[in-house]
Amino acid sequence: MDTTTYRAYTNIALIKYWGKRNKELFLPVTSSLSLTLNEFYTETTLEWNTQSNEDTFTLDGQILDINAIEKVSRFINMFRDLSGIHRPVHVKSTNHVPTAAGLASSASAFAALASACNDLFGTNLSNKELSTYARRGSGSATRSLFGGFTVWHKGIGDESDSSYAEMIDEADWDIGMLVVMINKEQKKISSRVGMEHTIKTSPFYKLWPETVAEDLEAIIPAIENRDFPTIGQIAEHNAMKMHATIIAADPSMTYWEPESLTAMNIVRDLREAGIPCYFTMDAGPNVKVLCRLSQAEEIKKAFEKHFSSDRLVISGPGKGPHKIS
CATH class of the missing domain: 3.30.230.10 (Ribosomal Protein S5; domain 2)
Structure with missing residues (x-):
């Protein structure tokens, strides 16, 4: 070969x-x-x-x-x-x-x-x-x-x-994500640099390992039971704790942009309206909305009032790597 x-x-x-x-x-x-x-x-x-x-x-x-x-x-x-x-x-x-x-x-x-x-x-x-x-x-x-x-x-x-x-x-099963493209450009602070700065200077970081272990212990049985609201609540809180730890670094830093906050608020409004969905963010401004895949189109329409459709991508679960040639 x-x-x-x-x-x-x-x-x-x-x-x-x-x-x-x-x-x-x-x-x-x-x-x-x-x-x-x-x-x-x-x-x-x-x-x-x-x-x-x-x-x-x-x-x-x-x-x-x-x-x-x-x-x-x-x-x-x-x-x-x-x-x-x-x-x-x-x-x-x-x-x-x-x-x-x-x-x-x-x-x-x-x-x-x-x-x-x-x-x-x-x-x-x-x-x-x-x-x-x-x-x-x-x-x-x-x-x-x-x-x-x-x-x-x-x-x-x-x-x-x-x-x-x-x-x-x-x-x-009925789970997926709506990815909200806030900014497709390369981020100004790499994950590696952000991690090192957070570990060295954030007073909250010493609590991070403990809270992650608790979240992981809680989310695994929720996944086994397909308990979507519990999965979403744990995931959203875990993401916010990570970003709070990053923001608390000295000097402070954040991966958020103004539209990141807009997207978070849309998710909260949707929940208040009875549509279960939850946001998560990694080291970048883009927001991922965890949702039931069957409701993703409805959620996307709510986002289209604030974001153009080309910035919104619905995704179902993926599989592992596979050979294509």
Whole structure:
């Protein structure tokens, strides 16, 4: 085999990952839980590079600079070392999700790349094992190795293999999201920088691991029981606690924009009108509305009074990465 192509989907965390305890191994401070979405994905082709002795990387049709290539090469080196095949490759990746805008583009990107590497280098890792490798490219990529509701276990100490992901529910029921595109541009403060600043300076951060553990313990049985209101309430509160911790950093910072607040208020108004829906936000201004998929069109119409329809995307649950050629 000389080439392989995989598609992987992004995921949106309902119980957030915010902070690493080991930067080199990408080991998180807390466990986390997400829902994979079928409308946002990355397609990555990996092939042996017969034109150069070095790795090359094309993203969305653009040849990337040396810094980006070095990061990708370090990631691929794990599979070269595991397989014993030390050959240069060409990576061609296309993001069907805005890059670095708080929509987890890195999750789908490194999940697709990990899957393609596993195939091309013949390493035959299980999804559980592969999730420990995908984590080294992007923490949230660990969860994009699976569909539905997925838990990323924080693991024990510095034991890399103990921090892995697993799907706990296929989400093959009436649940989905409306994604509100507040700003598709690359965010000014990266997640990595934001995490480090929050850990170092926010007085609230010491409480973060404890509250995440409580939220995770409560949301898993709610998912098992398909108790949508409880799932939504926990997810929304968890997101607000994360952002409160970020805002409390010194100097203070926020990923919110004015329209982010508008979107939150629309969700609250819809709930008061009897339509159950809940918002969550990651490290970016875009708002994701967790809802019953059967009510997503009705919710979208309410948002269209304030946002143009091209900024609103309804998504159902997604699946894990799969080979497309």
